[in-house]
Amino acid sequence: xxxxxxxxxxxxxxxxxIGAVHRMAANLDGKIELVAGCFSSKARTSxxxxxxxxxxxxxxxxxxEDMAKKEAALPADQRIDFVSIVxxxxxxxxxxxxxxxxxxxxxxxxxxxxxxxxAKALKKVVEKTGKVFALxxxxxxxPMVKEAKEFVKKGKLGRILxxxxxxxQGYAVGDVDRKGPTKINSWRTxxxxxxxxxxxxxIGTHAENLVHYITGLEIDELCAELTAFIPxxxxxxxxxxxxxxxxxxxxxxxxxxxxxxDENALTIRAYGTKSSLEWHQEDPNELIIKYADKxxxxxxxxxxxxxxxxxNNSRTPFxxxxxxxxxxxxxxxxxxxxxxxxVNGNKPKKSYDFPTIDDGIYGMAFIESVVKSSKSKTKWTxxxxx
Numbered sequence: 001x002x003x004x005x006x007x008x009x010x011x012x013x014x015x016x017x018i019g020a021v022h023r024m025a026a027n028l029d030g031k032i033e034l035v036a037g038c039f040s041s042k043a044r045t046s047x048x049x050x051x052x053x054x055x056x057x058x059x060x061x062x063x064x065e066d067m068a069k070k071e072a073a074l075p076a077d078q079r080i081d082f083v084s085i086v087x088x089x090x091x092x093x094x095x096x097x098x099x100x101x102x103x104x105x106x107x108x109x110x111x112x113x114x115x116x117x118x119a120k121a122l123k124k125v126v127e128k129t130g131k132v133f134a135l136x137x138x139x140x141x142x143p144m145v146k147e148a149k150e151f152v153k154k155g156k157l158g159r160i161l162x163x164x165x166x167x168x169q170g171y172a173v174g175d176v177d178r179k180g181p182t183k184i185n186s187w188r189t190x191x192x193x194x195x196x197x198x199x200x201x202x203i204g205t206h207a208e209n210l211v212h213y214i215t216g217l218e219i220d221e222l223c224a225e226l227t228a229f230i231p232x233x234x235x236x237x238x239x240x241x242x243x244x245x246x247x248x249x250x251x252x253x254x255x256x257x258x259x260x261x262d263e264n265a266l267t268i269r270a271y272g273t274k275s276s277l278e279w280h281q282e283d284p285n286e287l288i289i290k291y292a293d294k295x296x297x298x299x300x301x302x303x304x305x306x307x308x309x310x311x312n313n314s315r316t317p318f319x320x321x322x323x324x325x326x327x328x329x330x331x332x333x334x335x336x337x338x339x340x341x342x343v344n345g346n347k348p349k350k351s352y353d354f355p356t357i358d359d360g361i362y363g364m365a366f367i368e369s370v371v372k373s374s375k376s377k378t379k380w381t382x383x384x385x386x
Contacts, residue, residue: 004031006033007033007036007081007084008037008071008104009022009083009086011040011087012037012084013037013049014052019039022086026084028315032336035055035059036071037055038067041063065098068102072102080104081339082104083095083104083107085108087109089194089201090195092109092111095108100129100133101129105343107133109136110355110363111195112361112364113360114196116365119357122357123357123358123361126357132338132339135355135357137210137213137331137355139266140331141326141334142281142327142330143302143310144284144285144286144310145210145214146307146313146353147287147306147310148287151289152216156274157270157276158273160245160249162249163215163250163251165208165210165252165267165268166253166265167207168256169257169262172257173257173259173260176231176258184237188235197371198233199226199256199257200236200367200370204239204253204366205367206266207255209359210268211251212362215249218245218246219366219383220244220382221243221383222243222383223373223380224381225241226238226370230258237257239254241254241373244380263282266280267281274291276290277290278290284322285322302316302319302320313330331355335352337349337352338352358386
């Protein structure tokens with residue numbers, strides 16, 4: 001690239017945790033510059049946020065519709081190349097549509113939307129406009145997750161028999177017996193804003209996506225139980241899922257916000273006929289390989305014995321830990337490559353490595369299937385054809 005990509009942002013203003021994460025990740029490698037945004041539905045907050053980020057006041061907007069229209073009207077050498085969407089779930093699709101239809105590429109936070117129907121409608125817009133759409137399933141950005149994917153792709157795991165993936169958090173356990181305000185943001189427990197699920201929609205989809213990314217396994221059917229342990233909640237704060245994958249592999253997936261003492265313990269174990277692998281998000285620089293007939297191996301980030309994907313997504317030498325922000329930045333780097341090709345009229349490559357609209361649709365199908373199963377008396381629910 002002979003210049004930085006120009007980035008806009010919708011949402012993520014003052015006090016928004018995930019907005020700051022996106023900005024840091026986008027800025028980490030010096031290839032992207034934030035130049036415009038509508039950072040809040042409140043005009044004053046948006047303007048003050050723009051001031052925090054040292055932006056031209058003329059490029060700080062008070063509505064995403066106005067931003068999409070005015071940015072698209074700017075000369076090609078000034079308008080944003082893409083927008084980063086970090087608003088609440090119910091606005092993901094409307095905001096994405098506005099910018100795609102304005103001819104602007106999109107990087108969107110997950111989940112894709114609030115239901116499968118609107119997710120599929122968004123895919124039609126992506127296909128019609130030909131613009132890049134990336135979804136920030138950031139855990140796919142870890143170097144050792146990419147190494148795990150390559151390990152499976154090369155057949156070193158053998159035939160996959162079983163996958164166990166868990167995403168326990170414990171930050172909301174105090175709300176189970178508490179009266180009054182709780183630690184879970186109120187909008188996350190509002191179906192009209194969050195969608196059909198809270199916990200499974202928020203972090204369970206990360207667990208599902210991690211399995212799909214590393215193993216390539218496709219869900220055939222599932223059996224789920226969702227629970228709202230926090231009194232008065234309509235949406236779940238805990239969920240357990242049994243999964244049957246196409247080809248015969250079995251899976252267990254659990255996600256929770258009331259797992260007392262756990263912080264962000266996303267973990268995957270995949271068991272094959274030749275070996276098994278294990279990766280922990282809280283210790284992300286290691287990939288554990290286990291065998292029945294010899295000692296286990298521990299592969300570590302930054303070493304030259306790793307595959308190309310793992311090495312290309314590391315920034316520091318071995319023994320210098322990399323983590324959450326760097327993984328997020330790798331998703332931005334992957335999307336940036338595709339966006340740069342789109343901006344310059346280059347033919348899209350098959351080698352791009354970032355979550356797409358299809359990953360988002362798969363995630364929405366997962367959420368709806370889990371909710372359907374949990375409510376069903378027969379329990380086992382076929383995964384929809386996509």
